[in-house]
Amino acid sequence: xxxxxxxxxxxxxxxxxxxxxxxxxxxxxxxxxxxxxxxxxxxxxxxxxxxxxxxxxxxxxxxxxxxxxxxxxxxxxxxxxxxxxxxxxxxxxxxxxxxxxxxxxxxxxxxxxxxxxxxxxxxxxxxxxxxxxxxxxxxxxxxxxxxxxxxxxxxxxxxxxxxxxxx
Numbered sequence: 592x593x594x595x596x597x598x599x600x601x602x603x604x605x606x607x608x609x610x611x612x613x614x615x616x617x618x619x620x621x622x623x624x625x626x627x628x629x630x631x632x633x634x635x636x637x638x639x640x641x642x643x644x645x646x647x648x649x650x651x652x653x654x655x656x657x658x659x660x661x662x663x664x665x666x667x668x669x670x671x672x673x674x675x676x677x678x679x680x681x682x683x684x685x686x687x688x689x690x691x692x693x694x695x696x697x698x699x700x701x702x703x704x705x706x707x708x709x710x711x712x713x714x715x716x717x718x719x720x721x722x723x724x725x726x727x728x729x730x731x732x733x734x735x736x737x738x739x740x741x742x743x744x745x746x747x748x749x750x751x752x753x754x755x756x757x758x
Contacts, residue, residue: 599633602640619645655680686720691731701725701732 603615606623615626615636620643625631640646655678662674694703702725703709713722723731 597633599636599640602646603636617643619643619647681717681719683720686717687723687731688735690723691728691735694728695732695735701729704728 602618603624603626604618605626606614606616608614613626614623616623617636617639622639622643624635624639626633626636658677658679659674660677690704693699694701704722704725710722713720
């Protein structure tokens with residue numbers, strides 16, 4: 592029985608050279624990697640393929656996308672105004688913060704994020720967003736509460752200082 596080769600060899604070519612230290616070259620960018628089956632395996636080549644700039648199927652997570660943001664009621668051109676073009680980038684922390692604000696504003700229970708329907712909805716909107724557990728959402732809510740409380744305290748201290756200096 593012939594041992595099945597890894598699919599990585601569709602993207603790499605084995606180089607001629609010393610058989611004790613075999614090397615393989617990326618078909619897209621030309622970088623070469625050690626590929627000894629026992630010592631190195633193929634994990635280094637798989638890792639390279641995920642970040643190879645010339646690999647046609649790599650998704651750059653920093654790449655921004657253009658979206659059409661609709662104008663608010665009655666834009667400059669009246670009802671004919673479609674909206675503005677805006678470049679956005681996926682930010683995991685911003686998504687978590689928006690989830691926490693949704694739970695707080697809509698007064699949802701923390702276990703709302705465990706629901707199958709919500710998970711399906713979230714995966715459809717943004718497949719890369721890993722939904723937090725209800726305990727993480729609870730900690731994020733508490734963290735947001737503490738941050739807002741500190742911000743309010745600073746604002747009130749500034750008000751008190753203005754009041755005491757005026758009198």
